[in-house]
Structures are given as structure tokens and as C-alpha cells.
Amino acid sequence: xxxxxLSLLVASTVLLGTSAFAxxxxxxxxxxxxxxxxxxxDGAWAKAKEVVVPLNETPYKPDGYKGITKxxxxxxxxxxxxxxxxKVQYDDxxxxxxxxxxxxxxxxxxxxxxxxxxxxxENTYYEDKMAFFWNINTKGFEKKGCAIACHxxxxxxxxxxxxxxxxxxxxxxxxxxxxxxxxxSVRTGLSTDMTDxxxxxNNTDPKVGKDWGRSGDEKLGGGDKAxxxxxxxxxxxxxxxxxxxxxxILEEDKVxxxxxxxxxxxxxxxxxxxxxxxxGDIATQAAWKDGxxxxxxxRALVTTHPKSAEQDVQFSDLKKPYFFGIxxxxxxxxxxxxxxxxxxxxxx
Amino acid sequence: MSIQQLNTQxxxxxxxxxxxxxxxxxxxxxxxxxxxxxxxxxxNIPTITQIQNKxxxxxxxxxMKGSMxxxxxxxxxxxxxxxxxKEGSKKEGKLYDDAWKIIQTDCANCHSKSSKxxxxxxxxxxxxxxxxxxxxxxxxxxSKMSKQAHIHMFGISTFLLLVTLLFAYTTYKDSxxxxxxxxxxxxxxxxxxxxxxxKFVPSLVYLxxxxxxxxxxxxxxxxVLILANIWKKEA
Numbered sequence: 001x002x003x004x005x006l007s008l009l010v011a012s013t014v015l016l017g018t019s020a021f022a023x024x025x026x027x028x029x030x031x032x033x034x035x036x037x038x039x040x041x042d043g044a045w046a047k048a049k050e051v052v053v054p055l056n057e058t059p060y061k062p063d064g065y066k067g068i069t070k071x072x073x074x075x076x077x078x079x080x081x082x083x084x085x086x087k088v089q090y091d092d093x094x095x096x097x098x099x100x101x102x103x104x105x106x107x108x109x110x111x112x113x114x115x116x117x118x119x120x121x122e123n124t125y126y127e128d129k130m131a132f133f134w135n136i137n138t139k140g141f142e143k144k145g146c147a148i149a150c151h152x153x154x155x156x157x158x159x160x161x162x163x164x165x166x167x168x169x170x171x172x173x174x175x176x177x178x179x180x181x182x183x184x185s186v187r188t189g190l191s192t193d194m195t196d197x198x199x200x201x202n203n204t205d206p207k208v209g210k211d212w213g214r215s216g217d218e219k220l221g222g223g224d225k226a227x228x229x230x231x232x233x234x235x236x237x238x239x240x241x242x243x244x245x246x247x248x249i250l251e252e253d254k255v256x257x258x259x260x261x262x263x264x265x266x267x268x269x270x271x272x273x274x275x276x277x278x279x280g281d282i283a284t285q286a287a288w289k290d291g292x293x294x295x296x297x298x299r300a301l302v303t304t305h306p307k308s309a310e311q312d313v314q315f316s317d318l319k320k321p322y323f324f325g326i327x328x329x330x331x332x333x334x335x336x337x338x339x340x341x342x343x344x345x346x347x348x
Numbered sequence: 349m350s351i352q353q354l355n356t357q358x359x360x361x362x363x364x365x366x367x368x369x370x371x372x373x374x375x376x377x378x379x380x381x382x383x384x385x386x387x388x389x390x391x392n393i394p395t396i397t398q399i400q401n402k403x404x405x406x407x408x409x410x411x412m413k414g415s416m417x418x419x420x421x422x423x424x425x426x427x428x429x430x431x432x433x434k435e436g437s438k439k440e441g442k443l444y445d446d447a448w449k450i451i452q453t454d455c456a457n458c459h460s461k462s463s464k465x466x467x468x469x470x471x472x473x474x475x476x477x478x479x480x481x482x483x484x485x486x487x488x489x490x491s492k493m494s495k496q497a498h499i500h501m502f503g504i505s506t507f508l509l510l511v512t513l514l515f516a517y518t519t520y521k522d523s524x525x526x527x528x529x530x531x532x533x534x535x536x537x538x539x540x541x542x543x544x545x546x547k548f549v550p551s552l553v554y555l556x557x558x559x560x561x562x563x564x565x566x567x568x569x570x571x572v573l574i575l576a577n578i579w580k581k582e583a
Contacts, residue, residue, distance in 0.1 A: 024388075057466040069466075140421030148421060152457045152465065154475055166464065172421070172453060341418065 023344035027051045029077035036078050036085045038285035040294045048076035055337035060166040062117035067330030071337050086297040095288040096331030097247045099127040099186045100269035102235045104261045110234040119166045121333040129329035132181040134313035138171050145325035145342035159204045170213025171202040179313040187224040191248045192274040195282035199311040217311045220277030227271050235267040248272050278305035318347035351517045352582045359578050366571045386417035399553045403546040406433050408483040425450045433484045439477050487547025504536050515570045518577040528566045535563030
């Protein structure tokens, strides 16, 4: 039946040419005269227009995955003379922060809790995450969004290289980069109020970078490290402030592990330090309540690190549009919900 | 006898049927416009260019220009793939390397037997050269045309028969009834006839455009006229 509908009007003008695609969603950043606090209830957010973005696609289907396969994100943005602020709220019915903890077994041994899927990625003992991809100079990003850097493996091969991961992120051409803001609830978010500032280039050599095109910006300090002894049989550290940080250990709180625990007790699997340098550009306040994550991101409009031009999106011209995409990870190492196309940010 | 002599229940059933026909017809125009334009919403009246792409170009190029346009990184990539096919789709040389990279980058994430993406189409894989080659033939293949033609002709003729029979028993002038009945069946036949042969005679895409429009217009017009006529009191 659809073929019989080739044209509604016989007398229609013969139209020629191809259609141009605009961004799928538009986010306006509203100017404020004074700096915005990191409190999500700050009255300044009432001035910002919101855009609703459905996150309804996933890159693969992990075995045993129980997380979300769709969500809805509501975005707002403000800016002042120095910084841009972005508020994101998205649906995630479960708070997940127990990232690969150690659990004491009945026989007295310790076990690092894992339940990896068919691609060796964790979806049970992990953490909630969220990510931005900001185009720096990658051809096709405005149209395709994050998908421009998404390369799925086929029969265990990716770009001619044997690989167990279902997909990799890398750009298609030398010199093309994407700024990645990777908020990780345990490793950067709730622990240090930060986002891991990363970037994507066209590297496909696992010897150059284990995450292929994805790398962290240059850092001066901080970051996360697995909490594991030399034998990999038990934790190396525990927290002197265990009641405060049950699922991670802050660098400043770590003390040597002394086993006085009983079966079933858990020790965090990660030691976290506050990122500094280019990798620590993005302050983030996060809270999970009633099935929603609410995140406030703050970053300088322009960053001035040695490699900022290739690693950070620069909001240096407030008259031009900036294109980005977002995704959310529900207790999953790499599976995420994302949207088609891109979001266009403009400054008003 | 005219449809005005039917009882109220019959008139109600016919009116509801015609509302279904009107809605389905408009819906199918919307669907075709979305498929040909690659857009996600709105009424997009198909253009001659889009029809040419669909019926005269290799399927993979037609898709890159139409329904899959949003997945294409750059417009120049479509030309690269098209040139590779026009040059004989050889499995060697720079054209092949460039086209293969484009197809793998823009298409094969979903068009793969092993794809688990939300929009995966494992039934139409582009994993191998041979698989891609099945989509490089210009226009519709005989197999696809036969399938499309018989499904559409059986379906269209069935509901056209009902609409035209109803229209035949309205009280309009015979000349109007003759014109619209012939236009609807004739438009449908010549439309589908042109699908077959436009890849050999490219100018037939204009016939697809005109005859498709004639068919749709006559169906819509007959449906509206029947609705206007059936509830009139007999003279």
C-alpha cells in the first residue's frame, strides 16, 4: 500500500535537492550575572530553558543485564563570564555504587565480586555513570552525534584487530578529537564531586592506548586505583572513615588493611583521589533521589592547559553553536543508553 | 439504486470504512515521505529526486540518500560509494578501499549478523564484500519487484474495488464516476508498471510521480465524495 502513495498532489512542483539535517535537539545556555552555586535547587536554574532528550538506544545486549534500556534526560544550561553550568536530570530507578567490592567468604578468604557478561564487562557490581561527547573538530558529529565515534566489533574483530569488546570509541580521521566528560558516580562523582575529563582521538592501536581512541586528559594528580594486594587475594587498604564512604576509599582516608572482618562483610574495591590538571577541569555535584540522578556540571568556558585545544571543547565564541551528545550507564561498565543525532548548544 | 437507499447501519459501516481508507492513505503518504527523505517527522511529499534515487540507483546508494541519510557522515561519501559501483564494484583499488571504509563506518554497526545494537538489522548484513554486492544493483531487482508488485496490486485492487463500487452507486454524474474510477485503477497500474521499468527508462520516474499522485488523489476524492453523498436525502 505504501507504494501507491508516491505523491499526494499530482500538480506538486518537482522538487530537487537534498535535505540538510539540523541537530535533533537544541539547548540554550542562559547568561547569569553571578556565579551559580553547585546546588541543584539554586534559583538561577529557573531562568534556564529545558530540553528533553530521550535516551532510547543501546550498543549491545549484555547477558544478564538488568539495567535500563531507555531513559529520559532533562537538560538546562547557564553561563557567566567564566564558566558554563549544565544541569542534567535523568531516570534511573536504582542507585548503583557498589563497584567490584571485596566480600569476605565463609572460609575466611576474600573474593572480589564480579559478574561479567559475555564480553567480560561488568553489569552487576558496578556504578552508575553518565557521559557527554562534545565535538571539537570531528566531521559528521553534528549529524550523527556520538555514533560518529562508535565502532562495533564484528565476529570478534574491530578494525582488523581481534578484540573481545563489543565496540570501541575512536574518530575516523587523524587530528579529529572529541571532548568526553565522563561522570562516574563512585570514582569521581559522589567521592570527589568531579567528572573525569577525557577525550577521544583516532587511535586504534591497543598498544598505544588500551581504550583505543579514548584517553584521559593530562592529569597532575588524583584518579582511581584498584584496591588489591600484591597477590590479588584481598584488599590492600581499608578506610579509616568507613561509615562515610562505604563503597569507595578516599586517598586521604586509606589505611593498611587489617582483617578483623566477618563473613559477608565488604571492603570497597577502589581507592579514589581527587583529579587535578586538565583531567580535573569539571566540577560536578550529584544526587540520586526517587529514581532520578540530578547532576550539576561546571567547567570553565575556556581551558588553558597545554593540550586544551585538542582535548577540551572551547566555548570561546559564544555566537557559534556547539554540538554534543549524552548517554547514561546504569550500573554498567560500557553498556549505555544514548540518543540518535546530536544536541546543539547555543549561548543567549 | 444508490447508496443513499441503504439503511443507517450500512451507511454508518461504509462511512467508518471510508474514514479508515482516508486515514490509511494519508498515513501511507507520510510513511513514504519519511522513508524517502530520511526525516523523522512531518509530511514530506516525495520529490522527483527522491523517486529517482529509489528506482534508478543501486539500493545502497538510494538508502544513503534517503532513509539512511542520517547515518551518512558526509554527502561526499555517497558519491564515493556510487562511483565505486559505477566503476564495476571491484574488490580492489582505492575506490574499493574508500567505499568499504564508508560502508563499514556508516552502515555495518547495525547491518551486521553479529550486531546487538538497538537498531540492528542482522538480516541484511554488510559484513562481507559478497553481502554488500547484493545491494549494488541499479533500481529494484526482478525478485524484489515481483514481490513488491504482487503484494501491492492484490492489496490495492481489493480496497479499490470496494471504494469504486461504492462510488459507482453514488448520485454523481456518470462522467465524474467514470473518470475517477479509471483514474484510480489506471494510476495504480501505471505507477507500479513504472517501478519495473524506470531503471531502464529513467524518465519513467515522472510517471511514478504523476500516476502515484493521481491514484492517491482519486482515492481521497472518491472517499470524500462518497461520504458527502451517502448521507444526503434521496431526491
